[in-house]
Amino acid sequence: MTDPEASRRQVHDGGVEAVLDRAGLAALVTALRRRGRTVIGPTVRDGAIVLDELDTADALPYGWGVELEAGTYRLRRRDDGAAFSHSAGPQSWKSFLHPERVRQWSADRGANGELTVREERPEHVSYAFLGVRPCDLRAIQILDRVMSGGRYPDPAYLSRRTGAFLIAVECIEPGATCFCVSMGTGPAADAGYDLALTEVVDEGGHRFLCRSGTEEGAEVLAELPTHVADDATRTAAAVGVREAADRMGRSMPPVNLRALMRDTLEAARWDDVTARCLSCGNCTMVCPTCFCTTTEDVTDLTGDHAERWRRWDSCYDLDFSLLHGGPVRASPRSRYRQWLTHKLGTWHDQFDSSGCVGCGRCIVWCPTGIDLTEEAHALHREVEQREQAP
Numbered sequence: 001m002t003d004p005e006a007s008r009r010q011v012h013d014g015g016v017e018a019v020l021d022r023a024g025l026a027a028l029v030t031a032l033r034r035r036g037r038t039v040i041g042p043t044v045r046d047g048a049i050v051l052d053e054l055d056t057a058d059a060l061p062y063g064w065g066v067e068l069e070a071g072t073y074r075l076r077r078r079d080d081g082a083a084f085s086h087s088a089g090p091q092s093w094k095s096f097l098h099p100e101r102v103r104q105w106s107a108d109r110g111a112n113g114e115l116t117v118r119e120e121r122p123e124h125v126s127y128a129f130l131g132v133r134p135c136d137l138r139a140i141q142i143l144d145r146v147m148s149g150g151r152y153p154d155p156a157y158l159s160r161r162t163g164a165f166l167i168a169v170e171c172i173e174p175g176a177t178c179f180c181v182s183m184g185t186g187p188a189a190d191a192g193y194d195l196a197l198t199e200v201v202d203e204g205g206h207r208f209l210c211r212s213g214t215e216e217g218a219e220v221l222a223e224l225p226t227h228v229a230d231d232a233t234r235t236a237a238a239v240g241v242r243e244a245a246d247r248m249g250r251s252m253p254p255v256n257l258r259a260l261m262r263d264t265l266e267a268a269r270w271d272d273v274t275a276r277c278l279s280c281g282n283c284t285m286v287c288p289t290c291f292c293t294t295t296e297d298v299t300d301l302t303g304d305h306a307e308r309w310r311r312w313d314s315c316y317d318l319d320f321s322l323l324h325g326g327p328v329r330a331s332p333r334s335r336y337r338q339w340l341t342h343k344l345g346t347w348h349d350q351f352d353s354s355g356c357v358g359c360g361r362c363i364v365w366c367p368t369g370i371d372l373t374e375e376a377h378a379l380h381r382e383v384e385q386r387e388q389a390p
Contacts, residue, residue: 015212018226026057027224032128041130049089068175071369080201087175088359092288102310109304122159130167134186135357139288168193172240176249177360185357187244198237209237250373253380261345264379274333276368281314283362
């Protein structure tokens with residue numbers, strides 16, 4: 001497997017620890033930009049908290065939270081001015097590491113009829129991602145395995161991922177659709193980050209407990225105005241993360257999900273859920289680990305210029321499994337079942353892990369409010385009923 005972080009050694013035993021205030025967080029963005037990094041983080045735009053390039057830390061969503069439910073997303077004002085007390089928005093970091101559209105080559109026909117083809121070589125982007133939730137941190141690790149592992153690593157992915165500076169933010173306020181505890185991906189950040197922040201807002205003020213996870217993370221932290229990590233801040237941060245784990249809005253059934261998917265391929269529940277499914281593919285678009293692509297060729301009106309683009313594709317698309325004679329999965333039932341059983345089950349066979357990190361985006365952004373945790377529980381109940389039947 002190609003390791004996009006091979007040149008950067010992980011720091012163990014907790015690394016360097018310090019406390020940042022809001023000025024220190026602003027200095028962090030400035031320091032990263034001074035190092036030539038393109039800083040991406042959450043900001044408020046178009047009625048949502050989205051990921052975008054940050055010129056300053058002032059663009060962070062201070063004082064904004066979100067209300068989530070199946071098929072529902074709303075911004076709301078907070079009283080405490082917290083910057084990171086919001087759940088996953090419509091984007092994930094996949095949008096920057098594995099963009100929706102990538103040009104692969106272009107071709108031009110000259111006046112003499114000679115054809116010139118130019119390969120599109122990806123430009124390296126030095127990213128710094130600020131505000132990576134632990135569930136999304138795991139999603140990036142899963143994408144690393146998919147996109148940079150095996151015999152054919154993806155150069156477009158590697159050009160963006162290699163050397164990316166990751167600043168995790170531990171979750172202290174999970175949303176109603178979060179279930180990272182069930183998937184073992186949060187709310188604490190355990191590895192894979194350069195810096196990890198835990199936001200604390202209490203009578204002691206607004207501050208961020210910061211710890212380094214790599215040598216570069218420790219170097220950046222040393223450049224910032226910091227305060228000594230005191231016991232009160234450590235305790236408040238630990239309590240906040242621990243209480244978040246007890247307030248998950250959703251959960252998966254406490255069973256082997258891989259086996260559950262394998263043993264319920266003919267369950268009646270598939271008919272129920274797919275009666276509501278629009279096959280729109282929203283869940284795959286917002287999922288931080290879905291990676292499927294297709295190619296499309298375009299030309300100009302003269303026919304003298306052509307381009308090939310790689311773009312995201314979805315297993316909900318009728319043509320996704322198209323072979324000579326028709327699609328393999330022609331019914332919505334078969335396509336939804338393919339997505340869920342792959343995400344929770346056969347992903348293990350391909351990549352040695354689940355493809356779900358418990359972020360809940362697919363629940364929020366489904367226009368009919370289909371909830372994969374509800375479907376997993378329903379499949380489990382059907383198995384139990386079948387086993388108890390005389």
